[in-house]
Amino acid sequence: MNSYGDRPTPQPISGVSLPLGSDKLYSGSSDGSVRLWDCNSGKCVDVIKMGGKIGCMITHGPWVFVGISKSVEAWNTHTGMKFSLHGPSGLVCSMTIKDGMLFAGTGDGRIIAWKFPDEKSDFGPVAILSGHERPVISLSVSATRLYSGSRDKTIKVWDLKTLQCVQTLCEHKAAVTSVLCWDEKLLSCSLDKTIKIWAASKSGDLQAIYTHTEEHGLRTIFGMHRVGKKPVLLCSLHNSNCIRMFDLPSFNEMGRIFSKKEVRTIELAAGGLLFTGDGAGELKVWRWAPQEEPATQAL
Numbered sequence: 001m002n003s004y005g006d007r008p009t010p011q012p013i014s015g016v017s018l019p020l021g022s023d024k025l026y027s028g029s030s031d032g033s034v035r036l037w038d039c040n041s042g043k044c045v046d047v048i049k050m051g052g053k054i055g056c057m058i059t060h061g062p063w064v065f066v067g068i069s070k071s072v073e074a075w076n077t078h079t080g081m082k083f084s085l086h087g088p089s090g091l092v093c094s095m096t097i098k099d100g101m102l103f104a105g106t107g108d109g110r111i112i113a114w115k116f117p118d119e120k121s122d123f124g125p126v127a128i129l130s131g132h133e134r135p136v137i138s139l140s141v142s143a144t145r146l147y148s149g150s151r152d153k154t155i156k157v158w159d160l161k162t163l164q165c166v167q168t169l170c171e172h173k174a175a176v177t178s179v180l181c182w183d184e185k186l187l188s189c190s191l192d193k194t195i196k197i198w199a200a201s202k203s204g205d206l207q208a209i210y211t212h213t214e215e216h217g218l219r220t221i222f223g224m225h226r227v228g229k230k231p232v233l234l235c236s237l238h239n240s241n242c243i244r245m246f247d248l249p250s251f252n253e254m255g256r257i258f259s260k261k262e263v264r265t266i267e268l269a270a271g272g273l274l275f276t277g278d279g280a281g282e283l284k285v286w287r288w289a290p291q292e293e294p295a296t297q298a299l
Contacts, residue, residue, distance in 0.1 A: 011029045011030040011031035011281055012029065012030045012261075012264050012277070012278070012279040012280075012281060013027055013028070013029055013030075013264055013265055013277025013278060013279075013281055013282070013283055014028050014029060014030050014053075014054050014055060014056055014057070014264055014265065014277070015027065015028040015054060015055075015056045015057025015058070015066070015067075015265055015277070016028075016057065016265050016266075016267040016275045016277050016283065017057045017058065017059040017064045017065075017267070018059055018267060018269045018270075018275070019059050019061070019062050019063065019064050019077040020059070020061045020062050021062055021077075021078060022062070022077045022078075023038065023039050023040065024036045024037065024038065024039065024045070024077070025037040025039055025269075025275070025283075026057065026059075026064050027057075027277060027283050028050075028054035028056075028057045028066055029054060029281060030053050030054065031053075031281075032049060032050050032051060032052050032053055032054060032068075033047050033048065033049055033050065033054075034047070034048040034050060034054065034057075034066060035047050035048075036048070037283070042285075050066060050068050050073065051068075052068050052069045053068065053069065053091060054066060054067065054068055055067040055068065055069075055091045055092045055093045055094075055107075056092060056093060056094050056095055057095075057265075058095045058096065058097070060097045060116075062076050062077045062078040062079075063075065063076055063077070064077060065095055065097075065102065067091070067092025067093065067094070067095055067104060068091070068092060069088075069090065069091045069092075070086065070088050070089065070090070071084045071085060071086050071087075071088065071092070072084070072085040072088075072092055072095065072102070072104055072114075073085075085102070085104075085112075085114050085125075086124070086125075087104075087112045087114070087124065087125035087128070088104060088106045088108075088110075088112050089106070089108055089110075090106050090107035090108045090135075091106065091107040091135075092104045092105070092106055092107075093105050093106060093107055093135050093136060093137045094136055094137055094138050094139045094148075095139065096139040096140060096141050096146070097116065097141075098141040098146070098160060099160065100115060100116040101113050101114070101115060101116060101126075101160075102114045102115075102116060103129075103139055103141075103146060105135070105136025105137065105138070105139050105148055105150075106135070106136060107135045108135070109130070109131075109132035109133055109134055109135060109136060109150065109152070110128055110129065110130050110132070110136070111128070111129035111130075111132075111136055111139070111146075111148060111158075112125045112127075112128055112129075113125060113126055113127040113128070113129065113163065114126060127163045129146075129148075129158060129163055129165070131156055131165050131168075132148065132150040132152050132154065132156065133150070133152040134150050134151035134152040134175075135150060135151045136148050136149070136150050137149060137150065137151060137175070137176075137177060137178075138176065138177060138178045138179045139179070140179045140180055140181040140186070141160070141181060142181045142186075144159065144160055144161070145157055145158065145159065145160060145166075145181075146158040146160055147179045147181060147186055148179070149176035149177065149178060149179040149188060150175070150176055151175040151176075152175075153170070153172050153173065153174060153175060153176060153190075153192075154168050154169060154170050154172070154176065155168070155169040155172070155176055155179060155186075155188055156168050156169075157169070157206060167205055167206060169188075169198070169206060169208075171196065171208050172188065172190040172192050172194065172196070173190070173192040174190050174191035174192035174217065175190060175191045176188055176189075176190050177189055177190060177191060177217075177218060177219050177220065177238070178218070178219070178220045178221045180221050180222070180223055182223045182231075183231070184199070184200075185197055185198065185199055186198040186199075186206060187221055187223070187233070188221075189218035189219075189220070189221045189235065190217065190218060191217035191218070191238055192217065193213055193214050193215065193216060193217050193218065194211050194212065194213050194214070194218075195211070195212040195214070195218060195221065195233075195235065196208045196210070196211050196212075197209055197210040197211075197212075197249075210249075212246075212251050214235070214237065214244075216237040216238055216239065216240050217237070217238035217239070218235055218236065218237060218238055219236040219237065219238045219262055219263065219264065220235075220236040220263060220264065220265065220266055221233060221234065221235050221236075222234045222236075222266040222268075223248075224268055224274075226272075226288065230247050230248060231247075231248045232245055232246070232247065232248070232254060233245070233246045233248050233251075234266055234274075236262065236263040236264075236266065236276075237262070238262060239262060240262060241258050241259050241260060241261055241262065241263075241278070242256055242257075242258055242259075243256065243257045243258075243259070243263055243266075243276065244256055245257070257276075257286060259276060259278040259280070259282065259284065260278055260279075260280035260282050261278045261279035261280040261282075262278060262279045263276045263277065263278045263279075264277055264278060264279060265277040272287065272288060273285055273286070273287055274286040274287070
């Protein structure tokens with residue numbers, strides 16, 4: 001494990017981006033800064049001030065998208081092209097991209113949709129999805145559906161063709177902090193201390209088919225496949241410095257990794273490197289250890 005930077009930023013890390021073909025890692029912080037890290041040396045090589053809190057970051061190919069208050073800032077790391085996507089009235093808390101559409105969940109409970117940027121776009125929103133009563137803090141997509149998790153305790157299912165809500169899932173008892181579409185299933189976690197697995201019934205609606213309970217609320221879930229091995233689910237615990245790792249579908253614990261404070265963001269890089277950003281502003285990079293080492297040292 002390596003820690004990026006000699007002095008961690010004092011505010012939580014709210015996003016990590018690894019654009020395609022770049023030797024730079026981008027991290028965003030609640031202090032309003034984006035830091036660029038050299039992937040070879042682990043040194044911070046630039047700091048970009050965004051002028052306000054950063055709610056989230058994502059990568060799509062060479063693009064880096066930074067969610068701030070009232071806009072999404074987009075940077076092409078290959079061409080240097082930069083522009084702003086306007087439309088949100090509050091902080092952008094979550095983002096995802098599917099089929100040429102960028103979706104942004106906002107602090108006022110709406111989801112703003114734009115066509116994926118090109119030189120002819122006017123960058124105005126093409127749709128606004130309304131229905132949540134509190135901030136939309138997690139988004140995930142399947143082939144035909146968009147899933148949104150909110151602090152209003154619900155998950156909404158949106159048809160990607162019509163952009164209409166087709167189902168609302170109300171089984172969680174507290175804020176839904178993370179949703180993950182994976183292998184024909186939807187996974188969700190909440191501050192109610194549960195992880196739920198959802199699958200489509202014969203009617204096509206989602207139903208909860210399994211609930212896993214933790215001692216803490218959950219902040220973030222992240223799934224990955226190890227080559228030749230079963231899938232692994234990483235679960236960041238709320239108000240804890242621990243990430244638990246589970247084998248799926250058994251939910252047998254594979255090990256734990258630790259940070260200074262609660263991990264807010266998890267991202268996977270090409271080659272299997274895993275990046276975590278926590279509430280203390282510390283960014284760490286992990287790698288899978290050799291098989292002969294104990295499971296608790298898996299990353």
